[in-house]
Amino acid sequence: MNKIKSPSELEKLRKEILGKKDPKKPSIVICGGTGCNALGAQQVVTVFKEAIKKQDLEGKIDIKETGCLGFCEKGPRVIIYPEEIYYFQVQSSDVSEIMSKTIIEKGLVERLLYTDLVTVEKAKNISDISFYKHQVRTLLQNNAKIDPKRIEDYIATGGYSALAKVLYKMTPEQVLEEVKKANLRGRGGGGFPTGRKWETTRNASGEPKYVIVNCDEGDPGAFMNRSLMEGNPHSVLEGLTIGAYAIGSHEGFVYVRQEYPLAVENTRIAIKQAEKHGLLGKDILGSGFDFTVKIHRGAGAFVSGESSALMTAIEGKVGEPKPKYIHTAEKGIWDKPSNLNNVETWANVPLIISKGADWFRSTGTEGSKGTKIFSLVGKVNNTGLVEVPMGITFRDMIYKIGGGIRFGKKFKAVQIGGPSGGFIPENLLDTRIDFDELRKIGGMMGSGGIIVMDEDTCIVDVARYYIDFLSQESCGKCVPCREGLRQMLNILNNICAGKGKDGDVELLEELSEFVMDASLCALGGTAPNPVLTSIRYFRDEYNAHIKENYCPAGVCRELITYYIQPEKCQACGICVRECPTEAIYGGKNIIHVIDQKKCIRCNTCLDVCPERFSAVEKIPRKSLPLSVPPDTKVVRKR
Amino acid sequence: MSEKKHSILSQLQNNATLSKSSLLLRGLEILERYYTLGLDQPLIRFELRRLEEEAVHYAKILKRIRRREEAISDLVQELRDVEEIMEKYGADKNALIQILLDIQTRNHWLPKPHLMWVAERLGVPLARIYQIASFYKAFSLTPKGRHNIRVCLGTACYVRQGQKILEAIERTLCIKAGETTSNGKFSLESVNCIGCCALGPVMEIDGQYYGELSATKAVKVLSNYS
Numbered sequence: 052m053n054k055i056k057s058p059s060e061l062e063k064l065r066k067e068i069l070g071k072k073d074p075k076k077p078s079i080v081i082c083g084g085t086g087c088n089a090l091g092a093q094q095v096v097t098v099f100k101e102a103i104k105k106q107d108l109e110g111k112i113d114i115k116e117t118g119c120l121g122f123c124e125k126g127p128r129v130i131i132y133p134e135e136i137y138y139f140q141v142q143s144s145d146v147s148e149i150m151s152k153t154i155i156e157k158g159l160v161e162r163l164l165y166t167d168l169v170t171v172e173k174a175k176n177i178s179d180i181s182f183y184k185h186q187v188r189t190l191l192q193n194n195a196k197i198d199p200k201r202i203e204d205y206i207a208t209g210g211y212s213a214l215a216k217v218l219y220k221m222t223p224e225q226v227l228e229e230v231k232k233a234n235l236r237g238r239g240g241g242g243f244p245t246g247r248k249w250e251t252t253r254n255a256s257g258e259p260k261y262v263i264v265n266c267d268e269g270d271p272g273a274f275m276n277r278s279l280m281e282g283n284p285h286s287v288l289e290g291l292t293i294g295a296y297a298i299g300s301h302e303g304f305v306y307v308r309q310e311y312p313l314a315v316e317n318t319r320i321a322i323k324q325a326e327k328h329g330l331l332g333k334d335i336l337g338s339g340f341d342f343t344v345k346i347h348r349g350a351g352a353f354v355s356g357e358s359s360a361l362m363t364a365i366e367g368k369v370g371e372p373k374p375k376y377i378h379t380a381e382k383g384i385w386d387k388p389s390n391l392n393n394v395e396t397w398a399n400v401p402l403i404i405s406k407g408a409d410w411f412r413s414t415g416t417e418g419s420k421g422t423k424i425f426s427l428v429g430k431v432n433n434t435g436l437v438e439v440p441m442g443i444t445f446r447d448m449i450y451k452i453g454g455g456i457r458f459g460k461k462f463k464a465v466q467i468g469g470p471s472g473g474f475i476p477e478n479l480l481d482t483r484i485d486f487d488e489l490r491k492i493g494g495m496m497g498s499g500g501i502i503v504m505d506e507d508t509c510i511v512d513v514a515r516y517y518i519d520f521l522s523q524e525s526c527g528k529c530v531p532c533r534e535g536l537r538q539m540l541n542i543l544n545n546i547c548a549g550k551g552k553d554g555d556v557e558l559l560e561e562l563s564e565f566v567m568d569a570s571l572c573a574l575g576g577t578a579p580n581p582v583l584t585s586i587r588y589f590r591d592e593y594n595a596h597i598k599e600n601y602c603p604a605g606v607c608r609e610l611i612t613y614y615i616q617p618e619k620c621q622a623c624g625i626c627v628r629e630c631p632t633e634a635i636y637g638g639k640n641i642i643h644v645i646d647q648k649k650c651i652r653c654n655t656c657l658d659v660c661p662e663r664f665s666a667v668e669k670i671p672r673k674s675l676p677l678s679v680p681p682d683t684k685v686v687r688k689r
Numbered sequence: 690m691s692e693k694k695h696s697i698l699s700q701l702q703n704n705a706t707l708s709k710s711s712l713l714l715r716g717l718e719i720l721e722r723y724y725t726l727g728l729d730q731p732l733i734r735f736e737l738r739r740l741e742e743e744a745v746h747y748a749k750i751l752k753r754i755r756r757r758e759e760a761i762s763d764l765v766q767e768l769r770d771v772e773e774i775m776e777k778y779g780a781d782k783n784a785l786i787q788i789l790l791d792i793q794t795r796n797h798w799l800p801k802p803h804l805m806w807v808a809e810r811l812g813v814p815l816a817r818i819y820q821i822a823s824f825y826k827a828f829s830l831t832p833k834g835r836h837n838i839r840v841c842l843g844t845a846c847y848v849r850q851g852q853k854i855l856e857a858i859e860r861t862l863c864i865k866a867g868e869t870t871s872n873g874k875f876s877l878e879s880v881n882c883i884g885c886c887a888l889g890p891v892m893e894i895d896g897q898y899y900g901e902l903s904a905t906k907a908v909k910v911l912s913n914y915s
Contacts, residue, residue, distance in 0.1 A: 086885045089898030123887035271843025271882035351826030367783040369824045428845035434887040
């Protein structure tokens, strides 16, 4: 493969690749992302390949593995082209039916189509699926068409033409102006204007300058960056190269967390292929511009995703943050000017260049332009990655796209921004998702993880979970974060165990203020957000825990217990067997009773009690009825 | 004495051309003879003695019954692998974390002799390596079991009762998260987001993902592993 030496050669290659594709040729596209792999996608691919071979259809049907399409709950996902039929939850046992019914007879396998939850209709096209209908999948749509291990696919969809335009038709200053005009804001959580960051780095003194892709994605519940890095690494590399040109950098780093092995592998392959084609490395596209990229794997520390900490980690040291009065844009890696942006921010850059800043500004709100990918997870029906224009309301996100709350339960709260974000109660569901709007109500956009909670989630418990997580991930350098979070955790643990005292909530607020104001980095600075918003909007839950020793959601272990209703128990003996601490007494025809002293409240008895009996119930500890006398016989219903 | 040992001995005697680490490696190979050479390298002798003790201790941790010489030659083989890993990154100090990640992937933990070797070769204090190994969660300073169970406790999986899955496994295996079973079969740890949030609660064993779990399903999965 010869290196591409000019934009016209790139165009020629693109036309060649497109010419080889026959739009009418049937092809089977299977999602090979981590989510679908977890549900058996690799076996589906193997069985399809075997079936094609057996029926002598090799060469007549293409089979392709692509990146993550975001609807992981309904994976493995298979798309049949050219009809664009979407099948969900495909198992290897379904392959033969798909082969005979759809490939050969050109019919549909109805049970594998998406069933709308409300209308119970089968969706024939993707535009019929409520999950996708309301999305604007600018960044993610190409995941369905590209095999991340083949650069030709990316070139065929128009890839690298933005880079060609930048290198031959624009000066670095013009690129900078375009990005500033588009008002692209960082998608990693801070929302800082990207153009301004690039400009600071460009104007800072010191050589060499570095550009960095932040694919650490430490926020639990977020997997947007995984999907982009796994499914379309070239879009990020192209954006990075354009940014490097604008800033004047010749060396770049991609920091990927090692918990994403597929993303690491696909990025490695992408870099190698781009270098082979002359789209990375020396003399890119024959323009004389040099730029090399190295991969740096993370090693499992949440705090290392913070920009100054990440740069310290790239230097091979422990990833601890540095004080912020020195901007990393001026003194970053090895004290040289370094520009760090999130994966999604970089992926937006080629689109801004090809389609123009005005196109980008046409979506979104006044302060937040463009689209954003969110990961909608938790207690909704349709969980997955959602790409929407900024400004959509939470209500639309949860009910129109998410399909409402699972199992018909009641909505309680939605949490956005991970451990740095805040809880949004029901009365604020019409807030528009926008960087500035969220700050006003005490939350933060963060990386875009949206976790929906229902009536069975205890807000105090989730706040405690976040503080627990952050206190473990704290690097320990500064006292407010290290000690403050530990004390807050202590108080929250006591509240959840029923040992809360009057004044605890006020103490939490005071500690939060201290931690927020005095911490060195954003981990400590934003850690109190979940606690503060939970106190602000769900004060009654705290009161219930402290004053009444009662957990409204029935979650906090010390405040609930399990009780076998005597009138429903049929003495089948299953729970007696399954109880891990042998806490249930009873025998044939003798009502089963739980010994509260031995019960560890693990929920096993509730899980295993046969549905037709449903004798076990979870009740507040203080409402425990008087116990049934031992050896009481079961009253059998006829 | 065999031909090979003869040549190594003469190399050691003309040791001006060898780097300290090569010296150590070769010295280890013919340890029993080294002390009789009367070479004027007290520091090397001290290091060799230390590495020799580590080799025996290492064999004990891995529950390998070995004579002293076999333990040493086992260790020398593994240290050569570590050399290979370091060469891949050009023995660059700045790639320390990447080197440690590769050693962790290969051995499933970071044995002390390997860390001592890395410290020696890269010219980095051993304390700095321990600083990094104890800061990042990916590294383990104790041996892991044959199968490493990682239960996800990220927010999405937590809200879908991920904690109960972890507890069920803890009860079944009689260990807590972060520990290894006494027969060396399973190690258990909790992680903070594997990126499969839509399938929660999720568990990963040896690269195989299991989603949409309940406590009973998770325990059943364990019986597939020998």
